[in-house]
Amino acid sequence: MSIKVKGFLKDVGGASRVTELRKKSIETASAVPDPVDNIRAVADALHPDHMEFRVTAVREASPTSRVYRMVSTDGHIPVFQAGQYVNFRLKIGQSELTRPYTISSAPFDARGEQGYVEVTIRRNRPYLVPDWFFENVGVGTVLQGNMPFGTFYYEPLRDSKNLLALAGGSGITPFYSMAREIAYGKMKGVRLTILYGSVHHSDIVLGEELARVERDCPEVKVVHVLSGDEGWTGEKGFITKELIAKYMGEDPTVLFCGPIAMYKLVEQAVTELGLTCRRFRHDVMNQPSDPAQLAGYPAGNKNKVWKLKVLRGIHEDLIEARGDEPVAVALERAAIPVDTHCRCGECGYCRTQLLSGEIFVSPNGDGRRLMDKEMGWFHACSAYPVSDLTIRIPIL
Ligand SMILES: Cc1cc2nc3c(=O)[nH]c(=O)nc-3n(C[C@H](O)[C@H](O)[C@H](O)COP(=O)(O)OP(=O)(O)OC[C@H]3O[C@@H](n4cnc5c(N)ncnc54)[C@H](O)[C@@H]3O)c2cc1C
Ligand code: FES
Incomplete structure (x- = not known):
């Protein structure tokens, strides 16, 4: 306890010295701004x-x-x-x-x-x-x-060192990057098991590269799970609860990257296995090509074409927006630049103001803040028009 008190007094003394030093450096500072901004340079x-x-x-x-x-x-x-x-x-x-x-x-x-x-x-x-x-x-x-x-990466303060990756299609890419980094010895103590679901062995992306990393690095294991390949002698079918249980080991962090249809199966499986939210994370997912797959999407909106008035500074454009495509895609089709990154509602780069009309916001990744929802802001990459709209976007 005495150590803490001493430390506290030292901090208080230190603070007054810092204030003096600041005063001195302000008094002697040049009125002309320093042209070399090292902090800015590091940030850039x-x-x-x-x-x-x-x-x-x-x-x-x-x-x-x-x-x-x-x-x-x-x-x-x-x-x-x-x-x-x-x-x-x-x-x-x-x-x-x-x-x-x-x-x-x-x-x-x-x-x-x-x-x-x-x-x-x-x-x-x-x-x-x-x-x-x-x-x-x-x-x-x-x-x-x-x-x-993106935020889909291994974080030692949060994740277990035992990673179980569940991948589908091009969703193998983040895990191949992790596997290589482990093989370079740059993710100390981490073991990675990848369950990679494909239909046929010819659908496997980066198959030879994965085999090479697995051969060279004992901390990486790759298990292909094929759902439509008669001659396949390895794991068959879809990635089920039983398969996850078979390969997950002790206290894993489960990471998912793949299509939405696969996510639904996997989410149910990990829930049934009793994994907590902290131990199950997924990468951002594109909106499905058919929005009718989204819970709550209004039936009948798919074939509608709505009028979309777009305000950007002094510009005003009137374009068409299909009911089955997010507002960002309507802007892209009309050659109106819109800044998107994650394209799934999470990052907020495409934040847009709704001035009139109605939208359907995809339940897959509605990352808006509560205040944005109340003040009529939405993410154009993950919202579909369900009436004529007037929106305001920034000029890029
Ligand atoms: C974080 C993240 C990481 C990803 N990583 C990978 C990866 O490693 N590998 C990979 O293969 N994919 C990856 N993807 C998917 C990738 O970003 C693309 O979405 C994918 O390649 C499909 O391309 P597309 O968007 O052009 O698809 P499409 O489905 O062809 O197009 C998307 C939308 O654009 C519309 N459109 C059609 N014509 C026009 C036009 N003339 N102007 C404007 N819009 C039009 C389409 O109707 C559709 O709604 C990733 C996605 C995310 C979110
Ligand atoms: S691009 Fe990330 S929220 Fe729209």
């Missing part, structure tokens, strides 16, 4: 507003997916965690689009003089942005964007 290096990525290699990661390796044109790649994403800013036709892609390489790959990041993009059906990548992006292409974003 950690979170640059804008980056340029030059593609240096492209390779296949499965019959339907490609890995794009990129360096930063100014040589600096900000520090990031395995599981975070790059947000690309793309011009496709007249539209300026932003799209997130998880960094599938390890943070350690980005360090040093030859530092790089990789994204793995899947095109298993016609898609706007993956189609554009596959058809337009090759070695030498310069892409605009920035990084790092």
